[in-house]
Amino acid sequence: MKFGPTPLDEAQGAILAHTLRLPGRVLKKGTVLDAEAIAALREAGKAEVIAARLESGDVPENEAAHRLGEALLGPLLARTRAATGRVNIQADAAGLLVVNETLVNRLNALDESVTLATLPNHTPVAAREMLATVKVIPFAVPGGVLQVAEAVARSGRALAIHPFRPLKVGLVLTKLPGLKESIMEGAVEATEARVTALAGQLLPPERCRHEEGAIAEALGRLRKAGAEMLLVAGASAVVDRRDAGPAGVVRAGGRIEHFGMPVDPGNLICLGRIGEVPALVLPGCARSPKLNGFDWVLQRLFAGLPVTGKDVAGMGVGGLLKEIDSRPLPREAAARQTVSGAAPRRPRQVAVLVLAAGRSRRMAPLNKLLVPDDKGVPMVARVVSNALESRARPVIVVTGYESQRVEEALAGRPVHFAHTEDYAEGLSASLKAGLGALPPETEGVLVCLGDMPLVTGAMLDRLIGAFDPEEGRAIVMPTFRGKQGNPMLWSRAFLPEMMEITGDVGARHLAGKYAERVAEVEMANDAVLRDFDTTDALRMAPDFAGRV
Template sequence: MIFGPTPLDEARGAVLAHTVRLPGKVLKKGTVLDEAALAALKEAGRREVIAARLEAGDVPEDEAADRIANALMAPLLARSRASTGRVNLFAESAGLFSVDASLIDRLNQVDESVTVATLPDRSVVGAKEMLATIKIIPFAVPGAVLSVVEAMLRGRPALAVRPFRPLSVGLVLTELPGVKESVMEGAVEATSARVEALLGTMLPVERVRHEEAAVADALTRLRKAGAQLLLIAGASAVVDRRDVGPAAIVRAGGAIEHFGMPVDPGNLICLGRLGDVPAMVLPGCARSPKLNGFDWVLQRLFAGERVTAKHIMGMGVGGLLKEIEARPLPRAEAPRTPVSPIAPRRARQVCALVLAAGRSRRMAPLNKLLVPDNKGVPIIARVVDNVLASRARPVIVVTGHERERVEEALAGRAVLLAHADDYAEGLSASLKAGLRAVPPEAEGVMICLGDMPLVSGEMLDRLIAAFDPEEGRAIVQPTYRGKQGNPMLWAREFLSEMLSISGDIGARHLAAKHADRLVEVEMANDAVLRDFDTTDALKALPEYAGKR
């Protein structure tokens, strides 16, 4: 192809490279110049145009795009007509789109004149959704190039749509004492939505005790009822291939093919079979409608694919589906792991309560919260400054004993104040006063103690980063070498229970009741274990040495 300024006397049959506006007439880019177009240009005083002239063997852009599109066609694919060197390919049915990435890569490397762009491999597509576009870059393709591309595509399908099958799905929902009904309903709702989106139908849900025998019996009943896919949503997350859910599959006559997957969220998934019926124990994140590893497996099963351990182990690249600052760390490794300074793209809205209402009886006559360090900064001010350095907002300080002095110590800081008139009744009174001040938009509340000045804003942000009620991380507690500490972060769903507490206790005991919703975050030092409620404890801090 010859490209560049072309005298009008040589331009007949050439392709106009740029739109030309003439008096009363517009010649658009891509126009093949005929006698009428050339006459109009001459009449306007033009002597030459920028154009492309095809040489022997060159194939015009629309014909080239048309031929490549024909070579890419496969069942359940449709195409547009060629225009401006482009053809688009579409799905004729809802299903799972697959692409031979290596073949498309090689095709795009043949020559710069030919390009094919597609959706990512394993994309879920709807009917009429565009899958790929073929675009010829110049106005023509050398015939030899086009022949190579066609030969590469001959007999080897590069694109495919595997339609979703209308499977009947059986769900076993296991129950444990203390698990809220809303959690159970959420698991059913999320699973039903996934199944229906893939054109499947749900059989009546089996709700049974979280016991191996009960789950095995439920699987057998669902299989007899015609289930083509069996799912187990456990009241407690599966942690081993011998746990209740997997053991129930084996007890019912099935086998476990793989436990775990390199996709997060979705790590704790268990894949098995009962005869020719796939059976899965779902990860805790399947209660959430957000994309997770379970979706990837479910989509392939509905598309008629046999999912094996090898398939699951090959999902790691691209398997980090959620970006958060720091995940709960192995206890043995966390002390050696630096805290990342990188903020997440999206964090849950968490407010902080700083409990500062106590009477400080163990340090009487001093109020421990008001003891200044060597720089004159009271403990409560250091605690609040650390909380303000985190992403928690708003920060609510609960006052009680020596209210005026505490408020004076916090003057100028961006905090809200909540006074506990009945603070003398114990810790629960202070807690409830703060909880009543939590704004309605807060998804969680972090309960900070006013006598723990070593807990940094970075530590608090690690707790916030791990917090995700929809994925089962509704209570977050810091640990150091396995020992549980403070502060604790609670999802809004627990506020009503916390407001019913009475006496000189906090909410910590509720964590045992909701252990399936608790996640521990290992910290790099023991700050989360250290409160300072006696003069002896205070002496251990260099900045408070000599204080009484």
């Protein structure tokens, strides 16, 4: 691949290295220059551009990323389409991610042009969560390098999802005189939260004396009730293999396989088994929702992975989880960490604007926003309900034309209203009224159109998940099969320019102006392309047939 200043006479078919803003047009980084683009560059007074020119045998970045993504696929793995030399690998089911670190390191050591970044090994993940990203660094990869990379990727399973199994879990709570009932209830709540987060079911807990015989009998009752995993939460911490909890497991016909682990908190866990049923005596920290060594063991067992003494001994690196003054771990964040296995990033403060002020001229005399579906729900109410199902807050509805009727259609829903008297001026008036109502702490805003009822809350959450202004993803745009849609998510940094827009237009033109800050999120269906401006269009929409 040749790279550098390229005269326009030699630039046709070359790949533009940097975004260029021309009068009335933006040429984005990565654009393959055709005759029309070169003519525009000449008209703008350009004599040369910084560009990459592929040579024989070179594979373009998107094709290379696509091929390597295909080579990495396996059961319960999916990939996104290639864009800007990147393909993301996603989970098709909730489970535990197991990373073949040796294979990943081999792949990354091949050549600087090809990289694979993954989540940490043994990370719990949700369905559709991103596990890894393939990034081709230059605009093209030598064909020979790519062939070797594909062979390495197919030589083993770099990434594997072990789905969580819906296990029935039995819990024994032991009692000592003077032990507060609230402590026992806290242990039940924390355990149930962990179990349900991993798709399991906690059977009604057994309470008994903190004695070997009583524990053994309680374990026996839980086995008869169908428990596929047994837990003992002792009133007193385990200090020896022969203590009451472990001794109760042995007396119930089991064995102790390992005591202790190099994870803090979680040191005093005891791993055992009764027949083929795992039996664990829990450390005292398991009563808390904070991440501890018990979580790591529980996640692997739910994923069907063995947990041996050797496995536990290998958990020391990264096993210092203890909350200390210099590295605080708030309890609420720790509770979320129980499931994710990693300290979560602070959620972005994203609001939703639902633009519902227009006069619906193309569907007159009907107001399309108030047309009910087959369940009697007006279109604007469906749009707002979808927004409320997302994690964005607040949801602000901009009213104008027939504002009282719109507000009545949304009665009882936890939304805020912003009214514009200038709705006849077009979309920009609605946009400015909504932006003016945003709370000061808002970091981003989703601008939703009131006539797009097929866009779900889950779709909005996917856009929010991609939003990261610090990483250059300050404008997030949904796409379907390469076509750009709505709604769009905007960083607060663009609000001053959005407030200057006039006429019956939105802010989409700013995405062209700031093309390098746009992130596209591919959607599974065309809902982000479908608005309903006419009665004919509305008749074709799900649940609206026969209403117009």
